[in-house]
Amino acid sequence: MWSWAIVIGLRKKSDFTEVTLAGFLSSVIDVDHFFLAGSLSLKAALTLPRRPILHCSTVIPVMALTLKLIMHLFRLKDSWCFLPWMLFISWTSHHVRDGIRHGLWICPFGKTAPLPYWLAFMDPANGRSDNPGEEAVKIHSGILQASQ
Numbered sequence: 001m002w003s004w005a006i007v008i009g010l011r012k013k014s015d016f017t018e019v020t021l022a023g024f025l026s027s028v029i030d031v032d033h034f035f036l037a038g039s040l041s042l043k044a045a046l047t048l049p050r051r052p053i054l055h056c057s058t059v060i061p062v063m064a065l066t067l068k069l070i071m072h073l074f075r076l077k078d079s080w081c082f083l084p085w086m087l088f089i090s091w092t093s094h095h096v097r098d099g100i101r102h103g104l105w106i107c108p109f110g111k112t113a114p115l116p117y118w119l120a121f122m123d124p125a126n127g128r129s130d131n132p133g134e135e136a137v138k139i140h141s142g143i144l145q146a147s148q
């Protein structure tokens with residue numbers, strides 16, 4: 001969401017609609033957890049044996065290019081030409097955030113090591129974890145260790 005805000009610069013009122021759409025796109029990826037779990041249970045969605053398909057980073061350029069092709073074929077309005085880029089940036093931002101903990105899953109080639117934590121700060125929207133309390137403990141522990 002904020003990644004897109006940085007890209008477009010939030011100059012006019014309609015930009016907030018775009019940012020909201022970007023936030024939706026960035027969040028909607030996690031719906032695949034529930035599809036893979038076959039349940040609406042949060043516990044089931046978070047304890048999957050494998051990562052769900054929208055968390056495969058290879059899907060991002062494929063989906064963005066497919067969307068661009070569909071928009072070209074159906075001659076959709078030029079005012080929506082930003083949509084493939086928005087999808088690309090929103091999903092990449094989500095993958096980077098997830099990748100801090102789990103690495104990137106680049107199917108069918110495998111997965112990378114967890115991404116360096118500083119990468120989260122390249123995007124202000126990613127400067128948080130899935131569990132802020134846990135992160136606060138880690139950061140606090142780091143401060144304590146550094147001061148000892």
Ligand SMILES: [Zn+2]
Pocket residue numbers: 029030055094098
């Ligand atoms: Zn995710």
